[in-house]
Amino acid sequence: MKSASPTITIRDVAALAGVSVATVSKYVNGTQRFSPAVEARLKDAIEELGYRSNPLARSMITGRTRTIGVAILDIANPHFTNVVKGANRAALEHDYTLLLVDTEENPARERSLIQALAPRVDGLIISSRASEEMASWMLELDKPVVMLRRVQGLAIPNIGFDNRLAAYMLARHLLNLGHQHIAYLGFGGATINDDRIEGARDALAESGFALDVYDTHEPTAQAGEQACSRILLGPNRPQAVICYNDLIALGFMKEAKSLGFRLPQDVSVAGIDNVPYGEYVEPRLTTIDTQSQKMGELAVQKLIDALAGRADVGHVILEPRLVVRDSTAIHTA
Known part of the structure; x- marks a missing residue:
C-alpha cells in the first residue's frame, strides 16, 4: 500500500x-x-x-458529521468518566467520534453549552438534572437526543437507573448486618435524590425503623468531608450511613477517620456508583454498581438507531448490583 x-x-x-x-x-x-x-x-x-x-x-x-455530542455534569466524577468511556467504545464501533461538553454541575450554563454543541453533531447524549419543565427546550434542538436519566412526560428516549431499588438494597444490606439507626446523606440538587431517600425509607419501614436524612450542597468528596462532623458528632450519631454517591462516601470516610472513628467498627458507610477509587481505599467501599459504562454504550446505540430512522422514545432501566466490601460490617455495639 x-x-x-x-x-x-x-x-x-x-x-x-x-x-x-x-x-x-x-x-x-x-x-x-x-x-x-x-x-x-x-x-x-x-x-x-x-x-x-x-x-x-x-x-x-x-449532512452528517459522524460525530455525537455528549454533555455530562462533571468530568471529574468517575461515574461520568465511565459513561463517556462506554459511549466512546460504542461510537468507535459505528465509525462515530464523540464531542464532549462538561457542564460542571452548573444549571445556568447547561442550556447555552448544549445549544452551542448541537449544530456541530449528528445527535446528542445529555446528562442533566433539569426537571421535565426545564428540559422541554431539548425537544427544539432539531437533533436526536438521548437522556441519561428518565424524564417523565418528555418524548425523549432515555437510559435510566433504578435509584429507588439501589437505596433499598443498601438499606436492606445494613439492616441484615444488625444496623437499626441508619442515615442517608444526599444531594438535594438531584431529582433522583428523592427516589433514593424513598428506597431507603421503604426498607427501614419494613423493619419498623425511621431514616435520618441529611443533605450536601454538591455531589463531591469535599461535600461529604464537610458533612461528616455534623452527622457523627451530633446528638443522634447513626450506626450506618448511606451516601448519595461514592464521592460523598469517600470524603465522609476520610473525615470520619480524621475525627477518630473506626470504620466500619464505629460506623458503616456505603455509596452508589461503584467508581474505581472505591476498591483502593481503606476500608474498601461497599457500593451499588450503576453499570456506568453500559449506560454510555446503550445511549449511543439508541442514538444511532434514531439517526437511522428507528427512533424509540421509550426508556431502558438498568438494574442495580450490590457490591459488598469492607466499609460495612455487622453491628456489635
Whole structure:
C-alpha cells in the first residue's frame, strides 16, 4: 500500500476500481451499498492508493458529521468518566467520534453549552438534572437526543437507573448486618435524590425503623468531608450511613477517620456508583454498581438507531448490583 498523498483524488480511485466517481462517492460516504465484488474493488483501490476522504467535504455532501455530542455534569466524577468511556467504545464501533461538553454541575450554563454543541453533531447524549419543565427546550434542538436519566412526560428516549431499588438494597444490606439507626446523606440538587431517600425509607419501614436524612450542597468528596462532623458528632450519631454517591462516601470516610472513628467498627458507610477509587481505599467501599459504562454504550446505540430512522422514545432501566466490601460490617455495639 502506498503512503497517503494529497494528490490522490476520488477520480483516481474510480479509475483504478473501474467504476464511476459517483459510485466511489456513495461508497465512501456510506450512502449506498454495492455488490460484494464492487465493494472489494473499491476497498482494494482505496488501500492501494492510500486515499483518505475529507471529513468536512463528506459532511457537506451527506449532512452528517459522524460525530455525537455528549454533555455530562462533571468530568471529574468517575461515574461520568465511565459513561463517556462506554459511549466512546460504542461510537468507535459505528465509525462515530464523540464531542464532549462538561457542564460542571452548573444549571445556568447547561442550556447555552448544549445549544452551542448541537449544530456541530449528528445527535446528542445529555446528562442533566433539569426537571421535565426545564428540559422541554431539548425537544427544539432539531437533533436526536438521548437522556441519561428518565424524564417523565418528555418524548425523549432515555437510559435510566433504578435509584429507588439501589437505596433499598443498601438499606436492606445494613439492616441484615444488625444496623437499626441508619442515615442517608444526599444531594438535594438531584431529582433522583428523592427516589433514593424513598428506597431507603421503604426498607427501614419494613423493619419498623425511621431514616435520618441529611443533605450536601454538591455531589463531591469535599461535600461529604464537610458533612461528616455534623452527622457523627451530633446528638443522634447513626450506626450506618448511606451516601448519595461514592464521592460523598469517600470524603465522609476520610473525615470520619480524621475525627477518630473506626470504620466500619464505629460506623458503616456505603455509596452508589461503584467508581474505581472505591476498591483502593481503606476500608474498601461497599457500593451499588450503576453499570456506568453500559449506560454510555446503550445511549449511543439508541442514538444511532434514531439517526437511522428507528427512533424509540421509550426508556431502558438498568438494574442495580450490590457490591459488598469492607466499609460495612455487622453491628456489635
